Amino acid sequence: MSEVLVVAGPGVVADPGLLAEVAEREFAALGVRGELVHARDPAHLRSLVIGGTVVLPGPSAEARDLIGRPLGPVVWVDIERADGVTTGEGATHLHGRGVGGLAWGIRHAVHRTRHPSRRVSYGPSPEQWGDLYVPAGAAHAPVVALVHGGYWRSIWAADIMEPLCADLLGRGLAVWNLEYRRPDLHGWHATTTDVAAGLAALATPALQDAATGGEAAPGGGAGAFGGDSPLDLRRVVVAGHSAGAQLALRAVADGARVALAVSLAGVLDLVEGDRRWVSSGAVAAALGRRSTQEADPGEETAGVYAGASPLLRLPLGRRQLIVQGAADDLDLVDFSRRYARAAQEAGDDAEYLEMPGDHFAVITPSAPIWQATARAITAALT
Structure with missing residues (x-):
């Protein structure tokens, strides 16, 4: 994997600058190009989600409904604890690790591409x-x-x-x-x-x-x-x-x-x-x-x-x-x-x-x- 797209859904409760710092640090450490995009609304979020994307879905019901859909190997990251979440086939859900959970999500996305x-x-x-x-x-x-x-x-x-x-x-x-x-x-x-x-x-x-x-x-x-x-x-x-x-x-x-x-x-x-x-x-x-x-x-x-x-x-x-x-x-x-x-x-x-x-x-x-x-x-x- 040479490029990573990170998408923050609407309503994610975290400082945007801090999310950017975490993402940039992981991109550099892993030797990949990456971008962090903030979705305006659930429809915009859906348009950005493709297999391999790292997504912080946020609290919106419409955004969270996407987690269970068959959208490919998406890495869903909830920075708060969220038990019992069912993902679409091939996707991963990480949760409860705070803002640092974004780093784990990026690592996981890169790892499973490099090491099937x-x-x-x-x-x-x-x-x-x-x-x-x-x-x-x-x-x-x-x-x-x-x-x-x-x-x-x-x-x-x-x-x-x-x-x-x-x-x-x-x-x-x-x-x-x-x-x-x-x-x-x-x-x-x-x-x-x-x-x-x-x-x-x-x-x-x-x-x-x-x-x-x-x-x-x-x-x-x-x-x-x-x-x-x-x-x-x-x-x-x-x-x-x-x-x-x-x-x-x-x-x-x-x-x-x-x-x-x-x-x-x-x-x-x-x-x-x-x-x-x-x-x-x-x-x-x-x-x-x-x-x-x-x-x-x-x-x-x-x-x-x-x-x-x-x-x-x-x-x-x-x-x-x-x-x-x-x-x-x-x-x-x-x-x-x-x-x-x-x-x-x-x-x-x-x-x-x-x-x-x-x-x-x-x-x-x-x-x-x-x-x-x-x-x-x-x-x-x-």
């Missing part, structure tokens, strides 16, 4: 899918399954892992970028079962069809890849970022078979995460339980925490790489250091990698900490 993937459903929900990337001419390529974070909240989605998809693909690795139902809308059980099902989906005919360029069928059945598959399911890595690391390591503890589990700035101690009220009580909210800070939280609550917290599931019996930026939230640094030490003491093969970088450096391809992580992943798969 095949989307495969592993269940009936609109949020039960993964994007599969396969290197050109791949022959039994190792697979890295990515689990995004966002403190288990639905405003964050699989698009935040797309820079890693491109980087890993360039290293000759296949990538399975997993989406799942988040607990704020669907409950903790839906989230954990989705991650398990999403990882298990790697061994279904639907993924084989997608990997070989065939039509990917929703859901898929049981079975394993044949010998001509471009994917090597004996060499699978699962890597999760932040809350996604908790989900990834919990899935491994529950029996997901992987060659390596990678935590990228993970929330690995849910008991202390709750006690320290990380991200304004995100842990208790996600698990749907009373906080462990309360008097007598109950045996059931204690059991949920024991099953969910990676620290309490040790040993995992799988090789692990715990990656942590030194400039991240100090509680996350503490969780990662204590988890890595406990994993080693429990007999797990666990390597700890801490380098300069903040919470997002570990998922930024140009950052030294990600470069070191990618080298470790590649080495583990050879």
Whole structure:
């Protein structure tokens, strides 16, 4: 993609100059030409929307009606939270990330043009899918399954892992970028079962069809890849970022078979995460339980925490790489250091990698900490 059109619909509540600054900064960072246009009314907005456009629809009912129409791969961005929005086929809806959400929308539009993937459903929900990337001419390529974070909240989605998809693909690795139902809308059980099902989906005919360029069928059945598959399911890595690391390591503890589990700035101690009220009580909210800070939280609550917290599931019996930026939230640094030490003491093969970088450096391809992580992943798969 060399050109990006961003359209702000009528009534968008944001400073026009700030929107322009965000857009221009992303255009420059991505090396694309771009333009931001403010639509006068819904009719003008409709005339500007084509596949690939990034659109802030605004509050108008007529403008929002366009979101569900078959207008191609439009990236719809609501800067406020807007749950339950259904898009037309091929379109994407990002929401709840504030004015900065425009930057994510532009990144997503450029990424999916530069790095086409095949989307495969592993269940009936609109949020039960993964994007599969396969290197050109791949022959039994190792697979890295990515689990995004966002403190288990639905405003964050699989698009935040797309820079890693491109980087890993360039290293000759296949990538399975997993989406799942988040607990704020669907409950903790839906989230954990989705991650398990999403990882298990790697061994279904639907993924084989997608990997070989065939039509990917929703859901898929049981079975394993044949010998001509471009994917090597004996060499699978699962890597999760932040809350996604908790989900990834919990899935491994529950029996997901992987060659390596990678935590990228993970929330690995849910008991202390709750006690320290990380991200304004995100842990208790996600698990749907009373906080462990309360008097007598109950045996059931204690059991949920024991099953969910990676620290309490040790040993995992799988090789692990715990990656942590030194400039991240100090509680996350503490969780990662204590988890890595406990994993080693429990007999797990666990390597700890801490380098300069903040919470997002570990998922930024140009950052030294990600470069070191990618080298470790590649080495583990050879």
